[in-house]
Amino acid sequence: MRDGFYSWFCCSPGVTDSLKITPTDQPMIEKAQGEKVTLPCMFTLSQEDEGPLDIEWVLIPIxxxxxxxxxxxxxxxxxxxxxYEGMHGRMQFSNPDPKSGDASLEILNLKSTDTGTYQCKVKKAPGVQSQKIQLTVLVKPARTKCYVEGSQEIGSDLTLKCAAQEGSPLLSYSWRKLTGTGTEQLPATSLLNKNTGELSVKNASQDNSGTYSCIVSNRVGTDECFLVLNVTPPVNVGGIIAGAIIGTLLGLCLLAFLISYACKKHREKKYEKEVHHDIREDVPPPKSRTSTARSYVGSNRSSLGSMSPSNMDGYTKTPYSQVPSEDFERTPEQNPNFASPKVAAPNLSRMGAVPVMIPAQSKDGSIV
Structure with missing residues (x-):
């Protein structure tokens, strides 16, 4: 209703020369993201415009x-x-006093979402005027990457690729080869696609080696990346396979040696451990023949001590074979009852001597 009212006043006879907006010479504006823009809206008033002044900016989305x-x-x-929350704190009138005739709008830190049609409306009864401006916020190319696809061997076909991770369309790509003094022409066998950024090289040679630069651009900016191409002779596949086989065999031999050595060391340590901790029960020594002789002599002494001298006839002639020979081989310290013989008992036997046991007697003649 209000727009129709304002249009009626704008188009009615006699009021068209009142309020006027100066036509802009930039009905379409392109800016890069992050920049600022001023949308012009200049107007003039006449003496016929007596109502209150109203200025309004409206965003018409795409x-x-x-x-x-x-x-x-x-x-x-x-x-x-x-x-409008989307532009809160990023917009303002370029003139602090819009009623002076400058209703231009200033937008800071542009975003891609700010793209659209902006309409400036100036109202002062009975005059009403408006003007539209198309704003396009573009994103500069950024985060561009270069890489090689395909084998970098002599005689092979390869492709240099370039891609921008950010940037508003339409993007355009170009390649150049860099030298120590500047740039030189691309290989004669290469083919460039400006829309995709692919540079195809057929039958590559070592002359194609070098540093390449890719430039991606759109209407608001450019970005660049670099790539080093190194074309080398074909690799000797047979030699590599043979070397790999030999290396594998040597590795297996070394592994087998290490395993064998480890097993040997393990067995040695296990044997040493068993010997060190093995507790064996000593075999009891044979019964001492000396103790046998002592018991024999002791028994004879006890028997003789209980007999009278008249009963000693049977014991004075004890056969030599019944007396242990160890008694004759004992030292005087071990057997104080016998004198240490100067000749061994076996030798005496071979000489024809007969051993005789003489019981010990006390001073009064009794047998001890």
Whole structure:
């Protein structure tokens, strides 16, 4: 209703020479993301315009399904800029006093979402005027990467590729080969696709080796990446396979040696451990023949001590074979009852001597 009212006043006879907006020479503006832009809206008033001055900026989005959005307004000598959250704190009137005839809008730190059609409306009864400006926010090419696809051997076909991770279309690509003094022409066998950034090289040679630069650009900026191409002779596949086989065999031999050595060391340590910790029960020594002789002599002494001298006839002639020979081989310290013989008992036997046991007697003649 209000727009129809304003249009009626704008188009009615006699009021068209009142309020006027100066036509802009930039109905379409392109800016890069992060920059700032000033959308012009200059107007003039006449003496016939007596009503209150109202200035309003409206964003018409690219998507037709979305409604128009008032972003800033000036009315009754006051600015209202809290209508649009997406531009809060990033927009303002370029002139602090819009009623002076300058209603231009300044937008800071542009974003790609700021793209759209902006309409400036100036109202002062009975005059009403408006003007539209198309703003396009483009993203500069950025994070461009260069790489090689294919074998870098002499005689092979390879492709140099370039791709920007960021950037608004349309993007354009170009390649150049760098030298110590500047640039030189691309290989004669190469083919460039400016839209995709692919540089195809057929039948590569060592002359194609060098440093290449890829430049990607759009209407608001450029970006660049570098690539080093090193074309080498074909690799001797047979030699590599033979070397790999020999290396594998040597590795297996070394592994087998190490395993064998480890097993040997393990057995040696196990044997030493068993010997060190093995507790064997000593075999009991044979019964001492000396103790046998002592018991024999002791028994004879006890028997003789209980007999009278008249009963000693049978014991004075004890056969030599019944007396242990160890008694004759004992030292005087071991057998004090016998004198240490100067001749061994076996020798005496061979000489025809007969051993005789003489019981010990006390001073009164009794047998001890």
């Amino acid at each position: 998507d037709n399904q979305k409604n128009e959005q008032t972003i800033i307004m000036y009315t009754v000598d006051r600015v209202y800029s809290n209508y």
